[in-house]
Amino acid sequence: MRFHRCRPRLWAAAVFVSVVGLATAALGPQAGAADRLVPAAQAAALVEDDGADCRVSVPGGSASESLLPDPFKRLDGTRVSAKSDWRCRRAEIRELAERSVYGDKPGKPESVTGTVSRTSITVNVGHQGRTASFSAGVDLPSGTGPFPAVIVYGGLGADTSTIKSSGAAVISYDPFSVGREGTARNNKQGAFYSVYGSQSSTGLLAAWAWGVSRIIDVVEQSGGTVLRADATGVTGCSRYGKGAFVAGAFDQRIALTMPIESGSGGVNAFRSIARESGSQPLSSAYSEQPWLGDAFGSYTGDPSALPVDTHQVVGMIAPRGLFIMDNPHIDWLGARSGAVAALGGAEVYKALGAGGNITYWSDVQSGDHCAVRSEWRTPLQQNIQKFLLKTGSSSGTFRIAGKKSANLSEWRNWQTPALSDGGGTDAGTSTGTSAGTSTGTSEGTSTGTSQGTSTGTSQGSTDGSSGGSGDGACTATYRTVNSWSGGFQGEVTVRNNGSSALNGWTVGLTLASGQSISNLWGGRHTGTSGSVTVHNGPWNGTIAANGSVTFGFVATGSSSTAPGDVTCTSP
The missing domain is CATH 3.40.50.1820 (Alpha/Beta hydrolase fold, catalytic domain)
Known part of the structure; x- marks a missing residue:
């Protein structure tokens, strides 16, 4: 050391x-x-x-890690x-x-x-x-x-x-x-x-x-x-x-x-x-x-x-x-x-x-x-x-x-x-x-x-934000993070409303005409335009009591209309 x-x-x-x-x-x-x-x-x-004063003790060896x-x-x-x-x-x-x-x-x-x-x-x-x-x-x-x-x-x-x-x-x-x-x-x-x-x-x-x-x-x-x-x-x-x-x-x-x-x-x-x-x-x-x-x-x-x-x-x-x-x-x-x-x-x-x-x-x-x-x-x-x-x-x-x-x-x-x-x-x-x-x-x-x-x-920017609804166990809210000519970046926050951990969540949202998701992270989605469903991944399905996770996406189309009908359900 x-x-x-x-x-x-x-x-x-x-x-x-x-x-x-x-x-x-x-x-x-x-x-x-x-x-x-x-x-x-x-x-x-x-x-x-x-951190010049921190005590740093480096182990003699470390295991290989591909990630x-x-x-x-x-x-x-x-x-x-x-x-x-x-x-x-x-x-x-x-x-x-x-x-x-x-x-x-x-x-x-x-x-x-x-x-x-x-x-x-x-x-x-x-x-x-x-x-x-x-x-x-x-x-x-x-x-x-x-x-x-x-x-x-x-x-x-x-x-x-x-x-x-x-x-x-x-x-x-x-x-x-x-x-x-x-x-x-x-x-x-x-x-x-x-x-x-x-x-x-x-x-x-x-x-x-x-x-x-x-x-x-x-x-x-x-x-x-x-x-x-x-x-x-x-x-x-x-x-x-x-x-x-x-x-x-x-x-x-x-x-x-x-x-x-x-x-x-x-x-x-x-x-x-x-x-x-x-x-x-x-x-x-x-x-x-x-x-x-x-x-x-x-x-x-x-x-x-x-x-x-x-x-x-x-x-x-x-x-x-x-x-x-x-x-x-x-x-x-x-x-x-x-x-x-x-x-x-x-x-x-x-x-x-x-x-x-x-x-x-x-x-x-x-x-x-x-x-x-x-x-x-x-x-x-x-x-x-x-x-x-x-x-x-x-x-x-x-x-x-x-x-x-x-x-x-x-x-x-x-x-x-x-x-x-x-x-x-x-x-x-x-x-x-x-x-x-x-x-x-x-x-x-x-x-x-x-x-x-x-x-x-x-x-x-936070323009285009929209509230969401849920089944009581969770709620989802949307906001526009960035926008540019012909596209925008959105983010959805999934919040656990309960006093105990939530295991698994599903978010539904409806994109406006002309909007289409080109990439999404923080979840697994079905559909790219119109009605889209996003499920949790294995890494973020558990949300602590009163906690939250987010997923985001990039979409083509105008950001002037925020995705609507944002819902959240949990098994």
């Missing part, structure tokens, strides 16, 4: 409780309710790693039961990810100094007698500032013109100055390896993330005259999308993470990549460049032996802002596996009461790699407004292209717990017990319809 990082326990715990407690209070219960705004100051932690590992199951076999438990559970996931996937990402060196101007940032680090320096460019939007900023990897990421017009600065980060490509694993080069050694087992992605953290250190020290230290985003595409994803997962000061088309070694679930035809094999991603840590080489032939997967790394970002952009037109990018990871990680967001803080979008028309896409412009603006400017209130959405749809129920044998708001067993002792309900579980695909003209979506 060892402490994950060194930091006074009570201070770090107080930071987490205040951050997540405020965030979940602002969101309210998730069962049957739309996600509400979480201000970025509450969604982002005040420290690089708030996605349970993100809520501690290393001692118990499950988290309160939102406050997530702090040390996240520390366990981080430890596993460092050991098996990325290599160690060290914390702040002994010395970090630098400067911030209106055109550049300089970073100087010193640690145990070794030193290194690198710099980044700054491009400010119009106005007087200080400005929030998005760190853009290698000149490829989210549309910089949209970032600037939204009111955020662009920090141009050259990751090769911190960790160069084209080097042997035993002779890695760049600022990170000048400090920690050319034979370090840490891969480039973690090294690049370390560089991002050092930029944030310097911005914090600058006094906020040019850039705001509490409003930083990160983005990148392709290999840089891999880097942006890891940076956002490993530094909790990053309020908004935006990886684009990150492929194998990025967001994509390792276990799913192994089964997705045409996607870049793990062995190829490992050998192409030393992006991943040296230890990952032993898992490329059998990812089921990995003690962690990327849906848990997605969960490391929760409850902060996450906007994942994917490309379904290039098989090598493995967008189906990206959707699997996003759906799995979204369960962590929901459990923490922050389901509206994650967006996944692969429903795009153009197949060009790393292109500026019109479909992403509006959600990009909305995410910047919400998490960096702290003026927006949009809710995240899932728009998954039909040709790369994903079904989470095929990848898990665990349920999402209903975490309490009170204190759990987060003192690092891992003695909590499993929560008994599965509230708000969103199983399956949330698949879009590949329209290519999806700008200006109505994210998180």
